[in-house]
Amino acid sequence: MFKTDGERIAARQTMFQEMDTDKSGTITFEEWLTFAYKHICSKTANLDGSLTGVPPVFVAGRNGCPRGF
Secondary structure, rough: OOOOHHHHHHHHHHHHHHHHOOOOOOOOOOHHHHHHHHHHHHHHOOOOOOOOOOOOOOOOOOOOOOOOO
16 A cells, blocks of 8 residues: 555554644544544545535533443
8 A cells, every 4th residue: 555664654644643633642532533434434425425524523421321431
């Protein structure tokens, strides 16, 4: 997929920066989930035009998880 290790590392760093929306140097679950949802929607947009790439609003404890997630 990548011609060199340098290209692979640069691509991963760019992806990390896109995920780290608050520029904290770490990625929260919400940041990862938002990125993953957008990434998946962009890849499947030609299959389902209703996909906007905008994830549902995350509210802790809303989905009935006993741990509050």
